[in-house]
Structures are given as structure tokens and as C-alpha cells.
Amino acid sequence: MAINFKRTYKFAVKSALYITVFATGFVGILSHLIFQPNQEKLTLFLLIFAISLYIFSFLVIQYRVEFFIYRRVKKIYDDVSFLEASSFPKKHITTDMATLTREVKKFATDKKLEIETLKVREEYRREFLGNVSHELKTPLFTVQGYILTLLDGAMNDKTLRKKYLQRAEKGVERLTYIVNDLDMISKFEMGDLNLVMEEFNIVELVQNVFDLLEMEAEKKNIILSFDNKYSKSIMVLGDRGKIQQVVTNLIVNSIKYGKQDGYTEVGIEDLVNNKVIIRVKDNGEGIQKQHIPRLFERFFRVDKSGARAEGGSGLGLSIVKHIIEAHDEKIYVESQFGIGSEFSFTLEKIK
Structure with a gap:
């Protein structure tokens, strides 16, 4: 320059x-x-x-x-x-010393900003690596523990062998889940997200997600339902597969942090400028106000011990945010601690 x-x-x-x-x-x-x-x-x-x-x-x-x-x-x-x-x-x-001073000051300001940015990135990198190692360490140690136990002699006991192999399999499944989510979010952040835009019925999509997660919700006796009876199709434009992942992640979170005998309710409302907003509401734990700005960060957990006990990669909401922003849409969150939460996002409506 x-x-x-x-x-x-x-x-x-x-x-x-x-x-x-x-x-x-x-x-x-x-x-x-x-x-x-x-x-x-x-x-x-x-x-x-x-x-x-x-x-x-x-x-x-x-x-x-x-x-x-x-x-x-x-x-x-x-x-x-x-x-x-x-x-x-x-x-x-x-x-002209005035010109010279102005230019040097500009360089100094730019460099200071660059240094501050690098410091933030370095801190983020350290936190990210720490989170990744922690998330991978738990299932890895679980799998290793069961395999070592089998090798030490438990393999001869058919009952223990089957039980330990099943538990090791769950650990491998969680590892695969975390790695797949990491791969996906890396592609999102590199801009390597190819959307296949099509028209589809958002009511039908939500119902499909309800059907898939019905057994998971029954474990806590949580009712999955719409806020109204949607007898007519509501056609929207987007990547059907990616939007289904968004709805799935939001409903899975509402079940994971929901109360026993609670509910998860989905509503679809018309907005201006040919937009609809999809709301996922629950009466679960809720989120404290100071945690809301960080909800969509990778691996951020409000209750670290409890969330890890529930499983998951810790990347669900971050993936949701990337998908919605790739559609040039917005995602919102409202929550009251101890009362419940509502996540909502917009999509383009097809008349």
C-alpha cells in the first residue's frame, strides 16, 4: 500500500x-x-x-x-x-508534518484495532479448542473404558458383553454426532453451504418432526402440538432439508430442557412483506437474561453439567443460526427463567 x-x-x-x-x-x-x-x-x-x-x-x-x-x-x-x-x-x-502525523496516527489506529481483533480471535480459539477436547473426551473415555473392561475378562460373560458393547456403541454414536456437527458448522462458516431452494408446506414439515420426536417426548410426558389447527397448507420458500434440521434442533432442545409433563407448542403466523414466522414455545426451564446473548455460540451451555448429561454436541443452536442466516432470514429468542422459552424464525411465504 x-x-x-x-x-x-x-x-x-x-x-x-x-x-x-x-x-x-x-x-x-x-x-x-x-x-x-x-x-x-x-x-x-x-x-x-x-x-x-x-x-x-x-x-x-x-x-x-x-x-x-x-x-x-x-x-x-x-x-x-x-x-x-x-x-x-x-x-x-x-x-507537511500535519499530513505526516495524520497518516501515522491512522496507521497506529488500524494496527491497534487489528491487534485487538487478533486477541479476541485467540481467546475464542482457546475456548473453542477447550470445548472440543472436553466434548470429545467424555465419549472417548466411555468407549475406552468399556472396551478395556471387556478385554480384561468381561467379554466371557455374555450378559456383560452385550451391555458394555451397547454402551460403547452409544459413545461412538455421540462421537459421530459431534464430528458431523463440527464438519457441518465448519462448512457453514467457510460459506460452503449450498441451499436447494424449493417450495414446501411448513405445516407438514413440522408435523413430520413431531412424528420423529414423539417417542423422545413421551419419555418426559411432553406434549408436542400446534397452537392452532392448520387445516390449509402454508407454502414457504427454502431448503426443506435444512429447515427441517432447524425445527428438529429447536424441538429437541425444548424436550431436553423441558419440564416433566410439560409441552412444546409450534405456531405459524403471517408477517408483512410475504413473510411467515415460525415459533417454538415451551414451558421448560427458561434461560437467564445474561445468557441469552451467547446462546448461539458454539458449545455454549447455560447449565454445563446438566446439558452434557442430556447429550448432544452443543452445536445445535449455532447450526440453526447459520442455516437461518444463509436464507437471509432472522432468528429470535425470548425467555423467562423458570417459566419457559420461545425461539422463532422467519421464512419467505409463497402466495
């Missing part, structure tokens, strides 16, 4: 003028006192002397100041790595 400073001669002009006035006056006084020359010849001499001295002083001062600033500023840039040496302008630069 080349630095274009405006060129100015103000400093050299003034400095040369001061030198010329002083030197000409000084020489004139000395000549008059010592030599007492002819007044006309003295005036002509002083005029020629002043012009010559002014031009010489101007050229020397301008060159020296430019050379001095160029060399010193270039060294500063090189030392602090503001610019690569190859990108520094190979020409005269300004003696």
Missing part, C-alpha cells in the same frame, strides 16, 4: 527567507561599515547576494528536510512493520 502525502514547500520557503534576510542585512551592514562602498553598487551586490542565497538555502533546506523525514519515517515503518519495504513510496514525501 503506497502512502500518498501532499507535497509542501512552506517550511523551506520560510526558513530560506529568514536566512536570506538575516544574512543580507548582516553583510550589508558590515560592508557599509568596513568598506563604505558606492551605494548603488552595494544595493546591486546585496540584491544579487540575497537572490543567490535564497535559492541556495531553499534547495539545501528542502532537500535535507525531505531526505531526513524520508529516511527516519521509513525506518519507523520498517521497525514497527507498518509497511513492507517494497510498498514504501520510492519518491519524495512531504515536509
